[in-house]
Amino acid sequence: xxxxxxxxxxxxxxxxxxxxxxxxxxxxxxxxxxxxxxxxxxxxxxxxxxxxxxxxxxxxxxxxxxxxxxxxxxxxxxxxxxxxxxxxxxxxxxxxxxxxxxxxxxxxxxxxxxxxxxxxxxxxxxxxxxxxxxxxxxxxxxxxxxxxxxxxxxxxxxxxxxxxxxxxxxxxxxxxxxxxxxxxxxxxxxxxxxxxxxxxxxxxxxxxxxxxxxxxxxxxxxxxxxxxxxxxxxxxxxxxxxxxxxxxxxxxxxxxxxxxxxxxxxxxxxxxxxxxxxxxxxxxxxxxxxxxxxx
Amino acid sequence: xxxxxxxxxxxxxxxxxxxxxxxxxxxxxxxxxxxxxxxxxxxxxxxxxxxxxxxxxxxxxxxxxxxxxxxxxxxxxxxxxxxxxxxxxxxxxxxxxxxxxxxxxxxxxxxxxxxxxxxxxxxxxxxxxxxxxxxxxxxxxxxxxxxxxxxxxxxxxxxxxxxxxxxxxxxxxxxxxxxxxxxxxxxxxxxxxxxxxxxxxxxxxxxxxxxxxxxxxxxxxxxxxxxxxxxxxxxxxxxxxxxxxxxxxxxxxxxxxxxxxxxxxxxxxxxxxxxxxxxxxxxxxxxxxxxxxxxxxxxxxxxxxxxxxxxxxxxxxxxxxxxxxxxxxxxxxxxxxxxxxxxxxxxxxxxxxxxxxxxxxxxxxxxxx
Numbered sequence: 001x002x003x004x005x006x007x008x009x010x011x012x013x014x015x016x017x018x019x020x021x022x023x024x025x026x027x028x029x030x031x032x033x034x035x036x037x038x039x040x041x042x043x044x045x046x047x048x049x050x051x052x053x054x055x056x057x058x059x060x061x062x063x064x065x066x067x068x069x070x071x072x073x074x075x076x077x078x079x080x081x082x083x084x085x086x087x088x089x090x091x092x093x094x095x096x097x098x099x100x101x102x103x104x105x106x107x108x109x110x111x112x113x114x115x116x117x118x119x120x121x122x123x124x125x126x127x128x129x130x131x132x133x134x135x136x137x138x139x140x141x142x143x144x145x146x147x148x149x150x151x152x153x154x155x156x157x158x159x160x161x162x163x164x165x166x167x168x169x170x171x172x173x174x175x176x177x178x179x180x181x182x183x184x185x186x187x188x189x190x191x192x193x194x195x196x197x198x199x200x201x202x203x204x205x206x207x208x209x210x211x212x213x214x215x216x217x218x219x220x221x222x223x224x225x226x227x228x229x230x231x232x233x234x235x236x237x238x239x240x241x242x243x244x245x246x247x248x249x250x251x252x253x254x255x256x257x258x259x260x261x262x263x264x265x266x267x268x269x270x271x272x273x274x275x276x277x278x279x280x281x282x283x284x285x286x287x288x289x290x291x292x293x294x295x
Numbered sequence: 296x297x298x299x300x301x302x303x304x305x306x307x308x309x310x311x312x313x314x315x316x317x318x319x320x321x322x323x324x325x326x327x328x329x330x331x332x333x334x335x336x337x338x339x340x341x342x343x344x345x346x347x348x349x350x351x352x353x354x355x356x357x358x359x360x361x362x363x364x365x366x367x368x369x370x371x372x373x374x375x376x377x378x379x380x381x382x383x384x385x386x387x388x389x390x391x392x393x394x395x396x397x398x399x400x401x402x403x404x405x406x407x408x409x410x411x412x413x414x415x416x417x418x419x420x421x422x423x424x425x426x427x428x429x430x431x432x433x434x435x436x437x438x439x440x441x442x443x444x445x446x447x448x449x450x451x452x453x454x455x456x457x458x459x460x461x462x463x464x465x466x467x468x469x470x471x472x473x474x475x476x477x478x479x480x481x482x483x484x485x486x487x488x489x490x491x492x493x494x495x496x497x498x499x500x501x502x503x504x505x506x507x508x509x510x511x512x513x514x515x516x517x518x519x520x521x522x523x524x525x526x527x528x529x530x531x532x533x534x535x536x537x538x539x540x541x542x543x544x545x546x547x548x549x550x551x552x553x554x555x556x557x558x559x560x561x562x563x564x565x566x567x568x569x570x571x572x573x574x575x576x577x578x579x580x581x582x583x584x585x586x587x588x589x590x591x592x593x594x595x596x597x598x599x600x601x602x603x604x605x606x607x608x609x610x611x612x613x614x615x616x617x618x619x620x621x622x623x624x625x626x627x628x629x630x631x632x633x634x635x636x637x638x639x640x641x642x643x644x645x646x647x648x649x650x651x652x653x654x655x656x657x658x659x660x661x662x663x664x
Contacts, residue, residue, distance in 0.1 A: 013501030124399040128423035135642055147622050147630050151444060226511040233513050237606055253519030253607050265516045276511045
């Protein structure tokens with residue numbers, strides 16, 4: 001972004017595309033809701049003018065496609081007008097999902113770093129484990145999520161941990177792969193220098209490899225935290241709709257409450273954006289503090 | 296130079312085998328001589344591997360010893376599920392340690408890195424996979440873990456063999472209809488929008504941050520909406536897949552189109568090349584690694600999207616449907632059979648893409664020898 005202004009290169013294009021999306025959303029809402037409304041009016045013998053009809057398509061209780069303002073209104077009432085700890089509040093549901101996400105993310109990151117350190121140091125692990133880690137990600141693991149949840153609840157493990165385990169599985173992979181790259185990123189020159197200092201393997205790890213891997217660490221954590229949120233949401237689907245964004249989605253789909261589904265989706269998206277930007281900002285701060293290049 | 300070359304895996308295997316002798320016989324189905332035979336194989340293997348043998352011979356000895364012991368241990372479980380003693384697990388550990396030694400020998404102790412690419416690079420992960428299955432089988436059946444909790448791989452294999460028609464129907468419904476259609480449409484439209492957006496700088500500047508953001512969102516959540524819109528059949532699943540695969544392709548193609556260097560672009564300009572010529576002959580070629588990256592990401596996303604979307608409502612066929620209903624009926628072997636199917640499909644999909652990438656982007660540094 002050298003030379004260009006923020007307004008011209010970022011705000012104007014992003015803003016106008018968002019505006020186009022908003023307009024397209026309204027048009028889609030009209031187009032998708034109109035058939036039902038026409039049918040409904042014919043059966044109840046109501047005749048409306050064009051403008052009235054347009055308004056009616058935008059204010060159905062269970063629209064096929066809710067209009068943006070309906071979703072915004074639902075978000076507003078369910079976050080700001082109810083108490084945050086009540087079961088109706090999206091803040092409460094987001095918090096349930098967020099806690100599972102963060103626990104799973106922490107475990108996944110720890111596991112990923114541990115695996116990466118093992119792979120870098122043990123050649124047998126490098127040869128045998130790495131191909132399987134990559135294969136494990138081609139398996140649609142989310143499909144197994146309900147089974148893991150049901151199994152763990154059969155053993156007596158319920159609540160936060162089963163969801164967090166799915167998040168762990170999804171988030172360890174980017175961290176492991178990124179960290180293997182990062183731990184191997186120091187130059188041969190630097191490694192040789194450490195050897196002339198007669199540094200032990202531990203010293204090599206702590207003083208050279210880990211500092212060199214920090215930019216890679218934060219880049220992969222950004223991917224991992226997004227994956228971990230998806231894991232937590234899908235993990236909530238089979239728990240019988242108790243709490244969390246995933247259960248909101250499921251309940252919404254049972255009762256065709258499209259407005260609720262959209263509101264839950266947007267709540268989830270806000271959580272995702274907050275988490276990813278938080279990791280991004282943290283990464284930029286740490287990288288700047290350590291004088292590292294961006295990976 | 297002595298004739299001995301001790302290694303910790305073999306030493307640990309010896310200790311474990313000696314310990315296992317304190318708990319004979321290993322299972323109710325294994326007589327004491329049978330158990331001793333297993334121990335003898337393990338001790339012989341461990342001792343031989345500590346001699347200074349050529350690595351090929353050592354690998355052969357280790358492979359025979361570890362797999363013979365494992366085969367005997369599995370055979371010893373017949374009609375003796377859940378009766379394994381501590382000795383059984385100790386000798387299982389010993390066999391596994393010998394296998395670890397085998398992998399270490401094959402990896403060449405890290406000295407010959409980058410060499411022996413072909414056969415070894417396949418053998419080692421395959422050995423690892425086989426041992427995961429062996430340990431799974433022995434631990435589940437030896438310790439008598441209930442079937443509803445975790446079925447042994449042999450039972451899953453039998454189930455796969457018995458229900459091939461069901462698996463084939465699910466495969467047709469989920470993969471051939473929903474995944475393939477959604478994947479092709481989603482990736483293609485992402486690609487085309489990126490090409491169009493690239494023509495107009497303003498458009499690309501706006502789409503890139505939005506696409507990046509959307510890629511991080513839990514898009515899987517649109518599944519219930521798509522089911523409401525497009526009905527229970529495969530069309531709704533394909534729609535989920537289209538939306539999930541669109542943005543990664545868009546973002547990666549846009550990034551890839553910016554990947555060619557200024558020098559090359561200037562060169563094209565001196566040739567008087569038009570926008571489309573530069574695009575076709577230079578920038579798309581340079582973007583190929585990025586595009587394949589997106590195709591690979593999308594292959595996983597497409598399968599996940601289709602399967603998870605089936606949790607929200609589906610006709611009575613499909614992989615996601617089967618998983619969610621069989622979990623409810625506690626038919627865990629069927630669930631695992633579906634997972635195995637999904638894993639094979641996912642891996643083949645990914646492998647085919649990787650192969651294609653190798654032939655298309657043969658010039659990329661990561662494939663140079």
